[in-house]
Amino acid sequence: MSNPALVLAHEWIGLDVEVIESPNECEVGIKGQIIDETMKTLKIKTDKGVKTIAKKHRMFKIKFCNRVLKVKGDLIAYRPEDRIKKGIMMIKRAKGKVWI
Amino acid sequence: MYDFLRFVPDANIDFGFENYVVFAESKIKVNKFYKARLIKAESVNELISKLKRVRNDEIVGVYSSNLKVNREAVMRKKVDVLLDGVDRKLDYKTIKLAAEKNVIIEICFSKYVKANNLMRLFEEDLELIRIINKFDTPFALTSAASNCYEMRTKKQIYDFFSFLGANIKSAEKHAIKLIREYYDPNFILDGLEILE
Amino acid sequence: MMLKREKKLERKVANERIRILIEKAEKMKFEDYELAKRYIKLAKKISMKYRVRIPKELKIKFCKKCLYPYKLDKFRVRVRKSRVIITCLNCGFERRIPIRPKRQ
Numbered sequence: 001m002s003n004p005a006l007v008l009a010h011e012w013i014g015l016d017v018e019v020i021e022s023p024n025e026c027e028v029g030i031k032g033q034i035i036d037e038t039m040k041t042l043k044i045k046t047d048k049g050v051k052t053i054a055k056k057h058r059m060f061k062i063k064f065c066n067r068v069l070k071v072k073g074d075l076i077a078y079r080p081e082d083r084i085k086k087g088i089m090m091i092k093r094a095k096g097k098v099w100i
Numbered sequence: 101m102y103d104f105l106r107f108v109p110d111a112n113i114d115f116g117f118e119n120y121v122v123f124a125e126s127k128i129k130v131n132k133f134y135k136a137r138l139i140k141a142e143s144v145n146e147l148i149s150k151l152k153r154v155r156n157d158e159i160v161g162v163y164s165s166n167l168k169v170n171r172e173a174v175m176r177k178k179v180d181v182l183l184d185g186v187d188r189k190l191d192y193k194t195i196k197l198a199a200e201k202n203v204i205i206e207i208c209f210s211k212y213v214k215a216n217n218l219m220r221l222f223e224e225d226l227e228l229i230r231i232i233n234k235f236d237t238p239f240a241l242t243s244a245a246s247n248c249y250e251m252r253t254k255k256q257i258y259d260f261f262s263f264l265g266a267n268i269k270s271a272e273k274h275a276i277k278l279i280r281e282y283y284d285p286n287f288i289l290d291g292l293e294i295l296e
Numbered sequence: 297m298m299l300k301r302e303k304k305l306e307r308k309v310a311n312e313r314i315r316i317l318i319e320k321a322e323k324m325k326f327e328d329y330e331l332a333k334r335y336i337k338l339a340k341k342i343s344m345k346y347r348v349r350i351p352k353e354l355k356i357k358f359c360k361k362c363l364y365p366y367k368l369d370k371f372r373v374r375v376r377k378s379r380v381i382i383t384c385l386n387c388g389f390e391r392r393i394p395i396r397p398k399r400q
């Protein structure tokens with residue numbers, strides 16, 4: 001949990017998220033807690049009910065282990081259980097090694 | 101935003117760029133500029149043996165007039181930039197591979213100052229930019245000066261290449277990304293960064 | 297050279313995720329029963345993919361057959377013949393946990 005890069009591999013259900021960039025202008029600014037995740041979408045619980053938002057071509061701001069991170073949605077567009085393997089490999093390919 | 105050079109300029113020059121990246125073969129002192137390693141190779145074996153000595157935390161640029169060396173350099177993990185000169189050779193497949201492997205292709209201005217046969221250079225660059233736009237390959241527009249008389253202002257370089265059809269905004273974006281990857285601790289990988 | 301997978305780190309992350317998901321399901325089961333089942337399903341998929349065991353204290357919190365978490369009015373506990381019998385009233389599955397007396 002100490003490495004902020006592990007957000008790609010870790011659980012997203014229960015985290016606070018905000019949409020900052022999207023091709024659909026109505027989606028920008030949606031803020032709330034994630035309650036469900038599928039391969040291509042996130043379900044976010046906001047003040048005005050549950051919203052479903054696609055992962056691809058979006059930019060998210062997320063709170064993870066006391067830090068605020070900016071994540072491109074294309075990096076997490078896999079099945080939730082596949083993300084552990086693929087996320088760790090993605091960090092390893094970019095940095096050369098993964099520290100804990 | 102960033103210009104690639106082959107020599108260390110004076111500390112207080114101003115050509116409109118934010119900062120400069122100095123490519124050099126041997127170790128030199130660069131005051132306030134970014135340092136990078138230049139590798140010149142004429143055969144594949146020479147390239148591989150020189151790449152072994154390079155550390156992981158350096159920006160690496162490869163310059164070669166041999167087509168096979170350029171093809172090999174694109175596939176290497178340590179290489180970040182394919183440098184430009186009078187007699188650099190690239191083909192269609194290398195540019196396509198560079199888009200896949202995230203290697204920046206440099207297009208320089210100084211070869212137009214040096215060269216004799218200008219028409220050939222124009223034809224080559226037009227073809228190169230056409231393929232780059234097709235595959236969305238990372239590229240950088242620079243002066244690549246080896247002395248202070250070959251340096252040009254930012255506006256001159258960008259106007260010249262936008263006339264040839266290059267997309268200037270994406271060129272700026274790729275250069276900034278390269279510098280942040282090595283010198284910004286808050287940048288983790290493309291699309292993931294710490295805002296605090 | 298091919299990149300190798302970091303299997304030890306993968307399992308560590310998988311363990312953390314399973315714990316988060318099942319604890320989340322425990323809180324959610326009074327608000328939305330179907331969503332709580334979905335969390336358990338995700339936890340089970342992670343444990344099967346990375347071959348991680350679900351710890352004992354978390355395992356007895358949901359039905360093995362239909363994956364609904366045990367909730368008030370939806371399960372029954374009886375002690376008979378030196379074992380605990382837990383019945384899920386959603387699907388009728390019985391789970392028997394033996395309790396052996398201490399040897400002297």
